[in-house]
Amino acid sequence: MSVVHVAFNDKSYDVKIDNNLHTQIGSEVASVWTPRKIAILTDSNVGPLYLADTQVQLENAGFEVLPLVVPAGEQSKSLVVAGDLIGQLAAHGFTRGDGLIALGGGVVGDLGGVVASLYMRGIAFIQIATSLTAQVDSSVGGKTAVNLGQTKNIAGSFYQPDLVLVDSTYLDTLSKRDLVEGYGEVVKTSALDSLDFFAYTGQIKSVSDIYQHAQELSQRSIAYKAKIVMADEKESGQRQFLNFGHTLGHAIELLAHGGLRHGEAVAIGMIAITEKFERDGVSPKGLTEAIRTRLVAVGLPTTSEFIGQPEFFNHLINDKKNHGGTLNLVALSAVGKPIIFKKNVTDMPAFIEQN
Template identity: 75%
Template sequence: MSQVIVELATKTYKVKIDKQLHKHIGEELSQVWSKRKIALLTDSNVGPLYLSDTETQLRSAGYEVLSLTVPAGESSKSLPAVGELISKMASAGFTRGDGVIALGGGVIGDLGGVVASLYMRGIAFVQIATSLTAQVDSSVGGKTAVNLGDTKNIVGSFYQPDLVLVDATYLDTLSDRDLVEGYGEVVKTSALSGGDFYQLTGTIKGVSDIRDQAQILSERAITYKASVVMADEKESGQRQFLNFGHTLGHAIELLAHGQLRHGEAVAIGMIEISQRFERDGITPSGVTDSLRDRLKAVGLPTTSPLIGTPNFFKHLVNDKKNHGGVLNLVALANIGEPIIVKKNIADMPAFMEN
């Protein structure tokens, strides 16, 4: 087993990475939590696969379990869903000494984190990440949020878990498309990190390579992200680098109304913004092609007709990186050298021209 320790000013927790963790959930949890009630949150895709076994392991370890299942998909990341889950926990008599476990991908992790942060002003929280997106990115770092209408991740908080379990075995039941969209975040992180990690993503030539290398890809991505989070937990400085590709990506993800996965939108966002910065001399020539080669090798999209439409620019206004009409865009001064470039929203139409 490998692990990454996330040490913050007010909290330290472990991210454990191993292909046997799915068999030892009760044991792992007993190392961080005393016996208590647990709201075990999952979705309609993950639940039929893993909920019963997880619940059995938790009960065998002495925990009282309330299983909660929401519909799979981004629509469950909503305030009504948060309210319904909190109401069910209250009816079951949950107290401040109890906890929430998110068993699922990024949507469940976000939703569970928001519920845990709000219930009685905050109860314990654990992530069991079952998608590649969650394993390499969203389960680590404490950013939790839900959507409001057409605005993505606008209601949320920084709320760190007590433990994160990452087991590549869960990926065996993912479709190729759902696996590959998580790889978009891997390429992003490798480009920010550079060095051996970026060289590693250059060796990935297809879906089977992602499955074969899933554990090491998770280790590398989590190690990089943890280092950034420990230096800047609340995203006031270098943690903004992790938004590479996300400003444009979030806008088209919303406009696609479910037709684009998160990692697919981020892949498009990375290419679209990098080629503009390459055009303007901020990103060196060849960087965009290098990124595009890694993404296309596994079938990720690299462009979208939604980029540059009137509604696209409207969504940029509600982006969390909008600071008084100025966007903090992430550019690559080189592979492994991310920088922030400030751009007025009013100037974005001209910037996005080819």
């Protein structure tokens, strides 16, 4: 088992990575929580596969379990759904001493974190990550949020879990597309982290390679993210590096209206932003192609017709990373050397459209 320890001034927890964790949920949760009521939040894709077994394991460990299932997909990341879930916790008599487990991918993790942080001003929270996106990125670091209208992740909180469990056998039931979209975040992290990790992703030549190396990819990705978030929990400094590809990617994702997965949009965003910074001499020549090669190898998209459309720039204006008209864009001066490049929102059309 690999363990990545995440520690802040007032909170610490372990991210445990092992392919047998799906059989040890009861004992793992009991190692950090005393007997209590637990809500298991999952979605309509994950629930039929893993909810019943997870519930049995927790009940056998002495917990009282309330299953909560939401429709799969980004539409469940809303204040309306969060409010409904909070109402269900109240109806079942949950107190501040009880807990919530998010069993699922990034959407369930985000939604669960928001609900746990809001209910009675905060109840205990654990993540069991079942998607590659969650296993390499979203389950760690405490950023939780829901969407509002056409603005992604606009309402949320920083709320750290008590434990994160990562078991790559959960990936076996993902569709190929849902697996591959998470690899977009892996490539992002490898480019941010080091030449060593970037070389490692350069060895991933197929979807089957992702399965084969999933545990190592999770460990490396989470280790980097943990290092960053421990140094900057509330995203006032270097945690912004993790937004590499996301500012443009979020705009593309919203314009696609469900036609693109998050990791697919991030992949496109990474290529688009790196092309521009390479053109301007901020990033080294050849970096865009090196990133593109890693994405194309597993079938991730790298272009979008939405880039440069008027609605695209409108979404940049409404991005939560717009600070008084200035976007903090993430560039790579080299692999493993991210920098923040400030760009006025009004200058973005010229920055994007210039050849």
